[in-house]
Amino acid sequence: MLLRKKTACEKQRSSMCLKLPDSIILRTIVHSVIQVSGLRKTYGRTVAVEEVSFEVNDGEIFGLIGPNGAGKTTTMECIEGLRKPDRGTISVLGLDPFRQIYKLQHRIGVQLQEAQLQKRIKVWEAMDLWASLYQKKAVDADHLLEQLGLTDKREAWFMNLSGGQKQRLFIALALINDPELVFLDELTTGLDPQSRRAIWDLVCNIRDRGKTVFLTTHLMEEAERLCDRVAIIEHGRIIDIDSPERLVGRHCPERTVIVATDDPMAEERFRSIPGVDAVTSTDMRLMIRGRGEDLVTEVIRCLSENRMRVTDFRTILPNLEDVFLKLTGHSIRE
Amino acid sequence: MMLLGLWKLTWIEIKIFLREPLGAFGTIGFPVLFFLLVGRAANRRLQAPAAASSSFMRVDLPVFASLLIAVSAVLSLVTIISIYREGGILKRLRATPLRPQTILIAHVIVKLMLTASTLALMVVAGKRYYPAGVHVPLFSFTIALLISTWSILSIGFLIASIVPTARFAQPIGAAILYPMFAVSGLFVPIQSLPPVLHAVTRVLPLTYAVPLLQGIWSGDAWSTHLGNVAALALVFVAYTALSAKVFRWE
Ligand SMILES: Nc1ncnc2c1ncn2[C@@H]1O[C@H](COP(=O)(O)OP(=O)(O)OP(=O)(O)O)[C@@H](O)[C@H]1O
Ligand SMILES: [Mg+2]
Numbered sequence: 095m096l097l098r099k100k101t102a103c104e105k106q107r108s109s110m111c112l113k114l115p116d117s118i119i120l121r122t123i124v125h126s127v128i129q130v131s132g133l134r135k136t137y138g139r140t141v142a143v144e145e146v147s148f149e150v151n152d153g154e155i156f157g158l159i160g161p162n163g164a165g166k167t168t169t170m171e172c173i174e175g176l177r178k179p180d181r182g183t184i185s186v187l188g189l190d191p192f193r194q195i196y197k198l199q200h201r202i203g204v205q206l207q208e209a210q211l212q213k214r215i216k217v218w219e220a221m222d223l224w225a226s227l228y229q230k231k232a233v234d235a236d237h238l239l240e241q242l243g244l245t246d247k248r249e250a251w252f253m254n255l256s257g258g259q260k261q262r263l264f265i266a267l268a269l270i271n272d273p274e275l276v277f278l279d280e281l282t283t284g285l286d287p288q289s290r291r292a293i294w295d296l297v298c299n300i301r302d303r304g305k306t307v308f309l310t311t312h313l314m315e316e317a318e319r320l321c322d323r324v325a326i327i328e329h330g331r332i333i334d335i336d337s338p339e340r341l342v343g344r345h346c347p348e349r350t351v352i353v354a355t356d357d358p359m360a361e362e363r364f365r366s367i368p369g370v371d372a373v374t375s376t377d378m379r380l381m382i383r384g385r386g387e388d389l390v391t392e393v394i395r396c397l398s399e400n401r402m403r404v405t406d407f408r409t410i411l412p413n414l415e416d417v418f419l420k421l422t423g424h425s426i427r428e
Numbered sequence: 429m430m431l432l433g434l435w436k437l438t439w440i441e442i443k444i445f446l447r448e449p450l451g452a453f454g455t456i457g458f459p460v461l462f463f464l465l466v467g468r469a470a471n472r473r474l475q476a477p478a479a480a481s482s483s484f485m486r487v488d489l490p491v492f493a494s495l496l497i498a499v500s501a502v503l504s505l506v507t508i509i510s511i512y513r514e515g516g517i518l519k520r521l522r523a524t525p526l527r528p529q530t531i532l533i534a535h536v537i538v539k540l541m542l543t544a545s546t547l548a549l550m551v552v553a554g555k556r557y558y559p560a561g562v563h564v565p566l567f568s569f570t571i572a573l574l575i576s577t578w579s580i581l582s583i584g585f586l587i588a589s590i591v592p593t594a595r596f597a598q599p600i601g602a603a604i605l606y607p608m609f610a611v612s613g614l615f616v617p618i619q620s621l622p623p624v625l626h627a628v629t630r631v632l633p634l635t636y637a638v639p640l641l642q643g644i645w646s647g648d649a650w651s652t653h654l655g656n657v658a659a660l661a662l663v664f665v666a667y668t669a670l671s672a673k674v675f676r677w678e
Contacts, residue, residue, distance in 0.1 A: 176523060196525055204523045210515035212440075213445040218439050227433045227525045251447075264520075 121366070125393065127152050127275055127306050128173060133182035134170050142168040144330035146182070155307040157321035159314070165330040166310040168209050170279055173308070174204055176350070187275060200229050201272035205264045207280045207310075213253040217244060217263060220252065221270060230269035238266045241296060243289065253282040257284040265293060276300060282316060294320060314414040324414070326421060333421050338414050345420050346412035347385040351393045354379045354406035363400060367392045379406070433526050437534040445538060448493045455504045463493040463550050490554075491641040492614055494569075497546045498577040499608075501539040502584040503601045509588040510597035511593060519678045527678065536581055539573065544570055564645055572644040572653075576637035579660040581666035582606075583633065590676040613638045621670045633663045 120306055128150035135143040143165040153365050158166045168335070171177045173184055175191030175198060184191055189198045191348040211220055221239065225232035242262040247255060254261065261284055262345045266277055267371055283291045297320055300307055317324050325335040334341060353360070360380055363375045369392065370384040382393060390409055419425055446452055466489060507533075512518045521531050547570060588606055593596045611618070611625055612634035618626060629635040640656040650657075 119464060174523060174543040176519070196527070199523070199525045206516065206520060206523060208516055210517050211520060212444050212517060213441060214444045222435065223436050223440055226436050227524075240446070404488075 125152055126150060128156075128308065129183075129185045130169070130173065131183050133169065133172060133184065134180050135165075135172060135177065136254055141330055143172070143179075146327070146330065146332055148325050148332060148335055150306060150308055151323075152306055153301065153304055153311065154245070154322040155301050156318050156319045157325050157328055158308070158310045159166055159312070159317050159414070160310075160327035161312075161424075164327045166327060167279055168330075169308060169327070170277055170308070171206075173276055174202070175199075180279040200271065201274050202241055203268035203271060204278075205268040205278045205281060206338065207283075209264055211252040211263075212401065214251045216248070217250055217255070218248045220263065220267060224267045224270045225233040230271055232270050233272045235266075237271065238269060241292075242266050243292065258286060258289055262287060262289065262293070265296070269296075270361075273305065275306045275308065280309070280311060281309055282313065290316075292320070314418065318414050326418060329424050341417045342412055343387070345417045348412060349384055349386070349389040350410040351382045351384075352379055352389055352408040352410070353382065353393065353397070355397075355402050355404050357400070357402045359400070360402060363396055363402075364393065367396055431527070431533070433524075434530050434534055434537075437526070437530065438537050441534055441538045442541070443667050445542070451504065455500045455542060456549065458549045459493055459496040459500055460544060460553055462496060463489070463554055466493075467554060475488045487642050488614055488646055490564075491638060491645060493550060493610070494547060494573050494641060495545050495576065495609070495612070495614075495637060498573060498637075500581055501543045501546075501606050502580050503579060503598065503605060504542075505535055505539050505581060505584045506591070506601040507594070507597045509585070510591050510594040513588075513676065513678060514594040516678065522677055532585070536578070539581060540574050541579060543573060547573060565647060568650070569641070569644050572640050575657060575660055576633065576641060579633040579637065580665045582664045582671065585675065586667050589671045599606070600619075608632055608634050611635075631663065631666075633660055636660050636663070659662040 126149035128148075130149070131147040133139075133143055133146040146165070146169055158169060160166055168177065172179045173191055175186075175195040175408055177304075180193055182300055187201055191198055199348055217239070218235070221235040225235055236245070236248075239248060242265060244259060244262055244266065247259060247263075252260065252263070261282075265278070265281065268278065278297070282293055285293065294316070296372075297307055297309070302321075307320075311319070321338060323337050324334060324341065326333045326341075334345070336344070353364075357379060361373050361375055364370060364380060364382050367382075367384070367389075369386045369389050372383045374381045374383075382389075415425070470489075509518075516530065522528060551566065583605070584601070587601050590598070591600050609615070611621060611629050611632065613629075618629055618635065621629065634654040636659040640653050641651050641662070643656075644650075
């Protein structure tokens with residue numbers, strides 16, 4: 095059992111999400127809703143998932159990130175009970191997803207990476223069918239469609255929806271039973287920036303109502319904005335798991351500050367700042383490379399103490415993308 | 429709980445089927461048209477009384493046309509299942525509390541209803557060329573046809589399990605299902621087939637469906653055909669068990 099502190103600053107990362115007032119600090123005993131240990135899954139000779147173990151905590155947004163073919167979908171679908179693992183144990187909401195799949199399916203919502211519906215099924219018919227399948231009373235389907243911007247597509251056939259509209263319909267279907275745990279596989283693939291933001295809002299909303307979200311994504315920005323914790327997976331193995339900030343802090347402590355100044359002493363002064371590794375200059379610009387959280391503060395202090403005239407000031411901070419690059423040796427898009 | 433969502437899914441599948449005009453015409457229109465054209469041609473060549481009295485026109489042709497209805501319904505099931513599998517629709521439906529068997533049963537119901545309504549259409553449309561005079565127990569015949577269709581559907585599931593892609597579903601299905609007519613006993617008596625084929629016919633549902641339908645059409649009592657009904661049920665169980673083993677959902 096873990097003591098987990100949910101603070102406002104943890105949420106501030108995402109400007110999209112509701113910010114809790116500082117005074118509200120929830121101290122809750124967190125239990126995990128998903129436990130995976132020693133998961134392995136092969137397809138013929140292809141080893142899709144080699145050795146995967148992790149836990150997802152109640153009430154968090156957990157992200158699985160990794161390049162194409164890393165084993166994200168396979169892992170997720172084993173957890174959903176749709177694929178049978180070769181080895182390893184999985185427990186979801188205290189249930190065995192393979193043997194107790196029907197029990198489990200009433201409590202979870204699932205959005206698959208590549209799915210279709212009947213070509214000529216209407217949007218409202220799909221919502222209606224899904225709503226009738228769950229023991230629990232379904233949420234208001236029309237409200238859900240409205241939230242996802244599909245109200246005027248109610249009568250449209252599935253085949254006539256655009257890619258992004260189909261995606262949004264699948265998200266609506268995943269949420270129709272107000273699930274305790276939602277699985278979203280590549281939730282914003284094919285969405286325009288506007289819909290993407292709307293969906294991010296929706297996902298934050300789900301978490302803020304105390305539900306758990308397990309998602310996969312290629313988009314580092316998405317992972318950074320949404321996820322409380324992420325697991326980086328490559329070649330069927332998990333390389334590291336933590337919150338995006340801590341992953342960045344741990345693997346990419348480098349900071350870069352770019353200052354444009356005509357002060358002749360600048361370079362020398364910057365070099366003496368603790369934590370600075372290198373200062374290089376091009377034209378009037380100085381690039382200060384160093385490490386540690388305090389580097390930016392130290393540079394600003396140095397500027398003000400010496401009353402230096404500055405015409406430009408920029409910082410380059412590493413993000414998950416850099417962590418990924420560092421851990422795997424290549425960019426996620428390669 | 430087992431069949432949760434069955435009626436809603438069935439109703440939606442019926443609506444979806446009707447929204448596809450070509451598919452609906454292919455499965456309903458083709459057997460009816462066949463029946464009408466043959467009837468018309470035969471009427472032209474033979475004197476009306478002769479047409480009415482020939483055993484082929486009286487019994488075998490309606491039975492053949494009815495079985496065509498059944499087989500084209502089965503064929504459309506094979507196609508739909510393989511399209512649903514290829515498109516990930518089956519997988520998407522399975523990721524809900526819908527049971528797999530519920531999904532399949534919904535399709536079976538749709539196909540049985542389709543068979544019954546095509547038969548009705550054929551009877552109405554055929555009145556002109558197949559003058560009344562033969563008293564046919566239509567209700568019993570419909571039941572017999574539905575039993576036969578149900579049994580043939582199990583082969584449909586087996587075919588749906590083995591076809592690699594949706595594109596091949598229709599041709600492979602047709603290549604397996606239509607030749608069954610040749611050894612069904614409708615055109616050549618089963619006894620006169622070579623021994624190998626004779627053995628094969630034992631595991632084919634048409635072998636039992638043909639005498640059942642012929643008998644019921646001619647007014648036999650159900651009690652004389654219990655053996656055929658039992659054989660059809662047995663065939664159904666065997667193929668269903670087999671396809672449950674090899675069926676792929678994605
Ligand atoms: N049904 C399948 N049959 C055979 N191989 C498969 C199957 N599904 C996945 N694989 C293989 O397993 C590996 C992992 O696939 P998976 O779909 O889990 O990756 P992913 O991380 O979800 O990738 P993506 O980002 O492209 O969605 C890949 O090499 C893939 O080719
Ligand atoms: Mg995937």
